[in-house]
Amino acid sequence: MKVTVDEDKCCGAGTCVMVAPDVFDQREDDGVVVLLDVQPTADLHESVREAANMCPAAAIALDEQS
Ligand code: SF4
Numbered sequence: 001m002k003v004t005v006d007e008d009k010c011c012g013a014g015t016c017v018m019v020a021p022d023v024f025d026q027r028e029d030d031g032v033v034v035l036l037d038v039q040p041t042a043d044l045h046e047s048v049r050e051a052a053n054m055c056p057a058a059a060i061a062l063d064e065q066s
Helices: 015-019 043-054
Strands: 004-005 025-027 033-035 062-063
Touching: 004 033, 015 025, 015 043, 043 062
Parallel strands: none
Antiparallel strands: 004 062, 025 033
């Protein structure tokens, strides 16, 4: 799995950070998402999918084939 985030779309809601804190963080100044792990291990995939589904800005894209 390969994860990408669109910083321009992100509205800083922080949902992804709550759901998958090993993969996502937020910038301290404006709350925009910071991607910590581009290719998370298999044990994290479920939470990453959940984070992508819950993101209110649809700013998280997943490539399941990578
Ligand atoms: S859930 Fe979406 S909008 Fe919220 S911080 Fe994460 S990427 Fe940004």
